[in-house]
Amino acid sequence: xxxxxxxxxxxxxxxxxxxxxxxxxxxxxxxxxxxxxxxxxxxxxxxxxxxxxxxxxxxxxxxxxxxxxxxxxxxxxxxxxxxxxxxxxxxxxxxxxxxxxxxxxxxxxxxxxxxxxxxxxxxxxxxxxxxxxxxxxxxxxxxxxxxxxxxxxxxxxxxxxxxxxxxxxxxxxxxxxxxxxxxxxxxxxxxxxxxxxxxxxxxxxxxxxxxxxxxxxxxxxxxxxxxxxxxxxxxxxxxxxxxxxxxxxxxxxxxxxxxxxxxxxxxxxxxxxxxxxxxxxxxxxxxxxxxxxxxxxxxxxxxxxxxxxxxxxxxxxxxxxxxxxxxxxxxxxxxxxxxxxxxxxxxxxxxxxxxxxxxxxxxxxxxxxxxxxxxxxxxxxxxxxxxxxxxxxxxxxxxxxxxxxxxxxxxxxxxxx
Amino acid sequence: xxxxxxxxxxxxxxxxxxxxxxxxxxxxxxxxxxxxxxxxxxxxxxxxxxxxxxxxxxxxxxxxxxxxxxxxxxxxxxxxxxxxxxxxxxxxxxxxxxxxxxxxxxxxxxxxxxxxxxxxxxxxxxxxxxxxxxxxxxxxxxxxxxxxxxxxxxxxxxxxxxxxxxxxxxxxxxxxxxxxxxxxxxxxxxxxxxxxxxxxxxxxxxxxxxxxxxxxxxxxxxxxxxxxxxxxxxxxxxxxxxxxxxx
Numbered sequence: 001x002x003x004x005x006x007x008x009x010x011x012x013x014x015x016x017x018x019x020x021x022x023x024x025x026x027x028x029x030x031x032x033x034x035x036x037x038x039x040x041x042x043x044x045x046x047x048x049x050x051x052x053x054x055x056x057x058x059x060x061x062x063x064x065x066x067x068x069x070x071x072x073x074x075x076x077x078x079x080x081x082x083x084x085x086x087x088x089x090x091x092x093x094x095x096x097x098x099x100x101x102x103x104x105x106x107x108x109x110x111x112x113x114x115x116x117x118x119x120x121x122x123x124x125x126x127x128x129x130x131x132x133x134x135x136x137x138x139x140x141x142x143x144x145x146x147x148x149x150x151x152x153x154x155x156x157x158x159x160x161x162x163x164x165x166x167x168x169x170x171x172x173x174x175x176x177x178x179x180x181x182x183x184x185x186x187x188x189x190x191x192x193x194x195x196x197x198x199x200x201x202x203x204x205x206x207x208x209x210x211x212x213x214x215x216x217x218x219x220x221x222x223x224x225x226x227x228x229x230x231x232x233x234x235x236x237x238x239x240x241x242x243x244x245x246x247x248x249x250x251x252x253x254x255x256x257x258x259x260x261x262x263x264x265x266x267x268x269x270x271x272x273x274x275x276x277x278x279x280x281x282x283x284x285x286x287x288x289x290x291x292x293x294x295x296x297x298x299x300x301x302x303x304x305x306x307x308x309x310x311x312x313x314x315x316x317x318x319x320x321x322x323x324x325x326x327x328x329x330x331x332x333x334x335x336x337x338x339x340x341x342x343x344x345x346x347x348x349x350x351x352x353x354x355x356x357x358x359x360x361x362x363x364x365x366x367x368x369x370x371x372x373x374x375x376x377x378x379x380x381x382x383x384x385x386x387x388x389x390x391x392x393x394x395x396x397x398x399x400x401x402x403x404x405x406x407x408x409x410x411x412x413x414x415x416x417x
Numbered sequence: 418x419x420x421x422x423x424x425x426x427x428x429x430x431x432x433x434x435x436x437x438x439x440x441x442x443x444x445x446x447x448x449x450x451x452x453x454x455x456x457x458x459x460x461x462x463x464x465x466x467x468x469x470x471x472x473x474x475x476x477x478x479x480x481x482x483x484x485x486x487x488x489x490x491x492x493x494x495x496x497x498x499x500x501x502x503x504x505x506x507x508x509x510x511x512x513x514x515x516x517x518x519x520x521x522x523x524x525x526x527x528x529x530x531x532x533x534x535x536x537x538x539x540x541x542x543x544x545x546x547x548x549x550x551x552x553x554x555x556x557x558x559x560x561x562x563x564x565x566x567x568x569x570x571x572x573x574x575x576x577x578x579x580x581x582x583x584x585x586x587x588x589x590x591x592x593x594x595x596x597x598x599x600x601x602x603x604x605x606x607x608x609x610x611x612x613x614x615x616x617x618x619x620x621x622x623x624x625x626x627x628x629x630x631x632x633x634x635x636x637x638x639x640x641x642x643x644x645x646x647x648x649x650x651x652x653x654x655x656x657x658x659x660x661x662x663x664x
Binding site: 002004007008010011324325327328330331332333334335336338414415 | 489490494496517520522523524525527529532533535537538539540544547548549550551552608609
């Protein structure tokens with residue numbers, strides 16, 4: 001059948017382009033908002049997803065990856081002895097701030113891990129080597145953070161807290177949008193950066209058959225510094241040093257639920273999570289408890305509403321402009337089905353032709369945002385397909401308003417010159 | 418004008434549709450009334466219209482502006498439903514048909530020609546005709562061939578791929594006439610078909626309509642102010658203030 005819908009659409013090119021720009025804007029708004037929400041959610045658990053551990057053991061008060069209480073290094077040692085554990089590695093998280101050479105401060109989160117280990121993976125190393133972290137006071141940074149840290153290349157130096165920090169590697173795909181800048185170093189370096197000048201004390205009591213321990217961290221006397229260079233001495237951690245997590249690899253064939261229970265029993269005041277559980281807990285916190293998910297979700301909803309208004313307005317105007325043509329079709333004997341088909345076909349054309357450039361723009365924007373800002377706008381095939389469906393739905397929904405207008409048209413208008 | 422027959426309003430109202438069939442009548446109206454109501458009041462547009470139009474005739478409907486010609490044409494074409502009375506087309510009572518049935522009836526039996534041409538501006542001449550054929554279920558190559566044939570009939574084969582905006586008024590109306598012929602409808606309803614045309618184009622269109630009636634056997638009902646058409650008409654009725662009157 002001659003496509004009057006398509007022909008009408010292309011009859012007035014400037015107006016068509018304005019209309020398509022409106023739909024493209026709506027598509028972009030929805031895609032970016034949902035992409036930011038998904039990217040945000042994904043980024044908060046990236047390091048957990050990338051780890052090779054089966055189980056993460058942390059404080060029983062842990063809220064999410066970065067919000068938790070410390071546990072003792074001793075518990076890492078104990079974890080290795082638990083039945084079913086093939087391998088365990090300590091992970092230390094600590095706050096800090098970065099002073100660039102021009103004195104600019106940047107808040108950061110420091111991850112200290114076993115640079116010869118296998119369970120914690122600090123992203124995808126693009127330059128340098130994880131083993132270089134064995135050097136004292138050396139760090140790896142995410143490439144998306146280099147600008148804010150004022151670092152450009154390997155061996156550039158900045159200041160982490162009050163100590164120097166040399167860049168020995170560059171990584172990517174680690175940074176959480178929700179967190180301050182991530183910096184990776186060895187466990188020993190992290191201990192110096194985070195806990196320099198602190199010592200811990202553990203008090204344990206038994207109440208109602210429950211074994212309760214409290215760890216207290218106190219300022220150390222200034223004896224741990226190399227007097228000649230004023231540089232701290234890098235030492236292996238001791239049983240009383242605080243760490244944040246114990247990453248556990250189970251022996252093959254282990255039931256992870258049972259192993260979690262054994263670990264929690266062997267390590268008082270801790271709770272064990274499988275890696276997916278840990279990632280989900282962290283993501284749930286950011287998307288549900290902080291309101292960020294709500295805000296971004298609301299943005300996506302606004303995108304849909306704006307899109308519907310834009311498309312509705314465009315279609316309604318188009319139908320109004322061609323009302324006499326619809327009247328002519330009616331007079332000639334075209335059924336309502338045919339007339340609705342014309343409007344719906346026009347809506348689908350508008351949806352598809354607005355979607356394609358809109359989605360291309362979003363893909364370009366997401367690459368740009370990741371490369372330059374370190375912000376992940378996640379556009380998966382499912383998201384892209386979903387937005388296409390939503391755009392078609394949005395356009396068809398809007399077409400229903402236009403159909404109302406045509407339904408009420410008096411075919412006798414055809415006789416008015 | 419001497420050889421024209423002027424129909425007077427029939428006093429013998431509500432004669433049966435059966436008798437209309439017997440008289441070889443294509444269009445019959447009995448006691449047709451049309452009242453338009455609005456918040457301010459009501460307007461009696463047509464009063465007790467009784468009319469028979471014979472098959473194959475060119476019937477003119479004339480009268481001053483606002484006399485109700487277009488309203489009557491709309492009712493006789495099954496586009497408007499009268500407030501009272503009945504209309505029979507080709508022996509079929511249409512007044513009580515549902516909107517869907519009426520649309521189907523129009524599609525199969527009536528070709529329309531409008532004063533403003535009412536071509537689809539985004540479609541070429543041939544596509545305008547093809548669309549009408551598509552509505553009648555004729556599609557693809559057959560529809561293209563038929564469209565081209567109809568355009569040739571009105572002398573516009575060379576303009577097949579021109580958009581309406583690139584055609585003159587006369588050419589547009591010829592395309593509209595070609596479109597009205599799709600499916601070979603027995604009835605043609607034309608509303609001021611020459612009003613927007615110059616003398617030459619008006620004459621060409623008039624000639625086409627005459628051929629339609631005399632060579633194709635169509636019944637043509639035409640609303641017009643144009644005295645040029647009177648020469649080709651078989652019958653003329655006059656409408657004034659909603660009433661059929663003497664000429």
